[in-house]
Amino acid sequence: MAAIPSLASHPAETPAAIVSIRGVGKTYKGGFEALKQINLDIRRGEILALLGPNGAGKTTLISIICGIVNASTGTITADGHDIVRDYRAARAAIGLVPQELHTDAFESVLSTLRFSRGLFGKPPHPAHLENILRELSLWDKRNNKIMTLSGGMKRRVMIAKALAHEPKVLFLDEPSAGVDVELRHDMWQMVRRLRESGTTIILTTHYIEEAEEMADRIGVINKGELILVEDKHTLMRKLGKKQLTLSLQQTMREIPPGLAGLQLELSTDGATLVYTFDTQSEETGIASLLRRLGEHGIDFKDLQSSESSLEEIFVSLVHKPKGDRA
Amino acid sequence: MNIHGIRAIYRFEMARTFRTLMQSIASPVLSTSLYFIVFGAAIGSRMGDIDGTSYGAFIIPGLIMLSLLGESISNASFGIYMPKWAGTIYELLSAPVSWIEVVIGYVGAAASKSVMLGLLILITARFFVDYEILHPLWMFGFLVLTSVTFSLFGFIIGLWADDFQKLQVIPLMVITPLTFLGGAFYSINMLPPFWQKVTLFNPVVYLISGFRWSFTGRADVHIAVSAGMTLGFLLICLAIVWWIFRSGWKLRA
Numbered sequence: 354m355a356a357i358p359s360l361a362s363h364p365a366e367t368p369a370a371i372v373s374i375r376g377v378g379k380t381y382k383g384g385f386e387a388l389k390q391i392n393l394d395i396r397r398g399e400i401l402a403l404l405g406p407n408g409a410g411k412t413t414l415i416s417i418i419c420g421i422v423n424a425s426t427g428t429i430t431a432d433g434h435d436i437v438r439d440y441r442a443a444r445a446a447i448g449l450v451p452q453e454l455h456t457d458a459f460e461s462v463l464s465t466l467r468f469s470r471g472l473f474g475k476p477p478h479p480a481h482l483e484n485i486l487r488e489l490s491l492w493d494k495r496n497n498k499i500m501t502l503s504g505g506m507k508r509r510v511m512i513a514k515a516l517a518h519e520p521k522v523l524f525l526d527e528p529s530a531g532v533d534v535e536l537r538h539d540m541w542q543m544v545r546r547l548r549e550s551g552t553t554i555i556l557t558t559h560y561i562e563e564a565e566e567m568a569d570r571i572g573v574i575n576k577g578e579l580i581l582v583e584d585k586h587t588l589m590r591k592l593g594k595k596q597l598t599l600s601l602q603q604t605m606r607e608i609p610p611g612l613a614g615l616q617l618e619l620s621t622d623g624a625t626l627v628y629t630f631d632t633q634s635e636e637t638g639i640a641s642l643l644r645r646l647g648e649h650g651i652d653f654k655d656l657q658s659s660e661s662s663l664e665e666i667f668v669s670l671v672h673k674p675k676g677d678r679a
Numbered sequence: 680m681n682i683h684g685i686r687a688i689y690r691f692e693m694a695r696t697f698r699t700l701m702q703s704i705a706s707p708v709l710s711t712s713l714y715f716i717v718f719g720a721a722i723g724s725r726m727g728d729i730d731g732t733s734y735g736a737f738i739i740p741g742l743i744m745l746s747l748l749g750e751s752i753s754n755a756s757f758g759i760y761m762p763k764w765a766g767t768i769y770e771l772l773s774a775p776v777s778w779i780e781v782v783i784g785y786v787g788a789a790a791s792k793s794v795m796l797g798l799l800i801l802i803t804a805r806f807f808v809d810y811e812i813l814h815p816l817w818m819f820g821f822l823v824l825t826s827v828t829f830s831l832f833g834f835i836i837g838l839w840a841d842d843f844q845k846l847q848v849i850p851l852m853v854i855t856p857l858t859f860l861g862g863a864f865y866s867i868n869m870l871p872p873f874w875q876k877v878t879l880f881n882p883v884v885y886l887i888s889g890f891r892w893s894f895t896g897r898a899d900v901h902i903a904v905s906a907g908m909t910l911g912f913l914l915i916c917l918a919i920v921w922w923i924f925r926s927g928w929k930l931r932a
């Protein structure tokens with residue numbers, strides 16, 4: 354299969370952040386504050402997933418970066434260029450696949466790609482367009498009018514349009530919305546290949562599975578705020594924690610000093626003991642825990658283990674009151 | 680200058696024109712032919728000459744202007760309204776193109792089409808009446824200037840409109856009456872003195888008068904005034920488009 358040709362050159366002296374967002378806020382006409390002071394650096398060459406429920410402000414943020422919505426406050430640079438003062442250079446580096454399917458019904462697939470490439474200031478390059486179309490399994494349809502294509506193919510056409518001018522940064526706004534499983538996996542594959550060729554990719558999603566599958570880093574947005582941005586593996590480690598809940602025979606006032614140093618927590622009524630451990634480490638410590646409980650004469654009548662999912666963490670992050678967040 | 684960008688928009692718009700050739704070229708030519716049959720041949724044969732020109736030849740410049748204004752406006756307004764309506768405008772807004780490049784692409788294409796249409800009507804007219812063009816260069820100049828100016832005006836209407844009704848209301852309610860009352864079918868000297876004065880507030884009078892001068896050498900108002908008024912209107916339209924793109928009015932939330 355033809356790989357999408359290398360899209361970006363990365364001179365060593367370029368800064369790590371390809372998109373830098375500083376204090377960006379957006380209040381829509383009518384007074385609704387959709388974004389509150391977003392600060393974010395998107396690293397060159399990474400796949401960043403912006404995760405958040407509907408209405409969180411993901412599309413608003415992407416639209417501001419791409420020049421479709423005006424920010425109310427703050428500044429953004431893309432590939433080192435201010436997106437307002439130096440919009441030509443900034444926008445030339447960016448490709449956008451918006452959330453909604455918007456296509457020119459009467460155009461053919463190939464002509465709409467030529468249009469996109471030209472619009473972004475690039476001279477014709479038929480071989481590049483052919484590569485993209487082949488990669489997205491659209492080459493056979495190149496002369497078809499877009500209105501004759503299925504929804505999934507239209508989405509691929511939009512991706513192809515966004516790639517036509519060889520952007521360094523690709524924004525995919527809810528790429529899986531209304532897309533069947535097969536196309537979703539094809540798309541994930543394509544995103545990975547793009548990343549290998551040096552393209553930075555930012556995708557928004559409200560599917561945790563998608564963020565987990567694709568991203569190097571995950572940013573969580575809720576109610577216009579960026580709650581956290583974290584390396585996926587770090588986040589997974591936090592998420593990968595398991596808990597063992599022991600219902601005690603006799604209530605305790607406090608955890609015996611001899612058990613200090615273990616990840617133990619006593620419930621307020623003193624009837625249950627909760628042990629937290631990392632599923633990803635070799636040694637869970639359960640065997641030694643049980644042995645040491647025995648040594649201290651602590652008996653339990655029941656035990657339960659539970660796993661916190663990404664879902665739970667996400668929900669707890671999103672619902673935590675303001676001051677509580679790390 | 681993003682030349683590739685201008686070219687892309689221009690090509691896209693011209694392709695749209697040729698896709699809808701029947702609607703965009705054939706129908707204005709047909710309706711103008713009907714005007715020539717009714718006014719030129721049937722009624723015109725009963726009318727005397729106006730300013731030494733046969734009635735059939737006298738109405739040619741006015742008829743061309745009638746089509747030119749209507750088509751320039753509807754074509755250019757539709758051209759920019761469609762992407763807004765279909766949502767494909769996101770691409771234009773996120774592209775490295777300046778407002779003037781967008782204008783050159785869209786308005787240039789609409790104006791090109793109007794100029795082609797004007798020439799086509801001129802050729803069609805040959806089949807019905809004899810006419811002379813005294814100042815062909817001026818004639819062509821007016822054709823281009825009017826096409827550009829009113830395509831630009833249509834572009835503004837397309838940016839402003841947020842439904843199909845708004846898109847059609849200005850051409851229908853403003854431009855058509857102004858053109859009919861602008862001396863397409865008569866010389867304003869034929870009006871009573873009071874209405875002659877009122878008519879001078881109609882900008883279309885200057886267009887038709889100037890255009891007719893390039894055919895016959897006779898005009899209701901001075902040619903310089905005609906050209907100046909049209910250029911002035913062009914500059915006002917340009918300023919409005921510049922402001923719309925700068926402020927993002929109706930384009931960027």
Ligand SMILES: Nc1ncnc2c1ncn2[C@@H]1O[C@H](COP(=O)(O)OP(=O)(O)O)[C@@H](O)[C@H]1O
Nearest residue numbers: 381385387406407408409410411412413414932
């Ligand atoms: N043009 C607009 N005018 C007013 N409010 C808007 C506009 N666009 C989006 N919003 C509001 O801003 C909030 C964030 O929307 P959006 O960025 O689309 O969220 P997401 O993409 O995370 O689902 C929503 O409450 C939405 O209703």
Ligand SMILES: [Mg+2]
Nearest residue numbers: 411412452527
């Ligand atoms: Mg969204």
